[in-house]
Amino acid sequence: MADNTQQIEYWNGPSGQRWASLYEMTERSMSFITSALMPFAAAREGEHVLDIGCGCGSTALLLARAVGAHGKVSAVDISRPMLDVARARATEAGLEIEFREADASVTDFGPGFDLVFSRFGVMFFAEPEAAFANIRKALKPGGRIAFVCWRALAENAWAAQPIAVARDLLPPEPPPDPFAPGPFAFADSSRLLQILARAGFREPGAEKLDTLMNLGANLDDAVGASLSIGPLARAAVELDELTRARVRERVREVLMPYQTPAGVAPPAACWLVRARA
Numbered sequence: 154m155a156d157n158t159q160q161i162e163y164w165n166g167p168s169g170q171r172w173a174s175l176y177e178m179t180e181r182s183m184s185f186i187t188s189a190l191m192p193f194a195a196a197r198e199g200e201h202v203l204d205i206g207c208g209c210g211s212t213a214l215l216l217a218r219a220v221g222a223h224g225k226v227s228a229v230d231i232s233r234p235m236l237d238v239a240r241a242r243a244t245e246a247g248l249e250i251e252f253r254e255a256d257a258s259v260t261d262f263g264p265g266f267d268l269v270f271s272r273f274g275v276m277f278f279a280e281p282e283a284a285f286a287n288i289r290k291a292l293k294p295g296g297r298i299a300f301v302c303w304r305a306l307a308e309n310a311w312a313a314q315p316i317a318v319a320r321d322l323l324p325p326e327p328p329p330d331p332f333a334p335g336p337f338a339f340a341d342s343s344r345l346l347q348i349l350a351r352a353g354f355r356e357p358g359a360e361k362l363d364t365l366m367n368l369g370a371n372l373d374d375a376v377g378a379s380l381s382i383g384p385l386a387r388a389a390v391e392l393d394e395l396t397r398a399r400v401r402e403r404v405r406e407v408l409m410p411y412q413t414p415a416g417v418a419p420p421a422a423c424w425l426v427r428a429r430a
Contacts, residue, residue: 157231157256160277160334164232168387173234175381176209178369182311182378183272185364186301186423187212190272193425194299196220200267203291204228205257205300206274210239210250216270217248227251229260230274258284262291271300276338285352292430298354299427301362305340306384308422310411311366312336315379316388318403322396323388336384342424354428362425365418368408375408375417376401 196219204213207228217226243250258278278284306313339345342359349357368375411419
């Protein structure tokens, strides 16, 4: 059976440290998506919620406020650096949240959750069907799962256009496996819904979310965000300074049309997904 060792190593190494240090930027960038996801998931007063791939804790904080004093939020991630940030933020906010460093694909959470929730935390499983089958066991009978994941890279201008204009300056890479663990692993909604059904979920459904990524107040911020998150960030990590400067200029130009009074906001395309145990 395949495991998630590669992902665990990635999110506990320099990349995990980088994401932990940039959490304010990533929260800003995903603010429109989060605003759509929270009412879609609809955590209720008194519910017990499991937040998978909680990262630096932003959604866990929102969920804790939604379920109130009579509810409970348990939040898991494989990244220790990000969990350290999440715990500190919860303490500062005065919220009691159980944070666990755990691989949700194999951890026995015990039944009892009303809602399993995730914002971009479920696309990295080595064996997604087995992972979702394990996650389903955490839900009460009739409990629900609600999460957001990316549609195809080509539909996400915020990610696709910066890496496209920089491609000839980047180290060569083999064509990606579209189903390999990674941000766009669930771009094919038909495949995703089949995975959920085979994992034992009932009434799986996905609806399109067409929204925006807020990359920053100005073009300098937006270029920095493109080189910090998304596929370009991974591909450009070892570039020398001269090449990185050339990449920055190209990315600046391609993002220029997306300037708005509220910031630089290129299109983002997601699936909002739900099902029942």
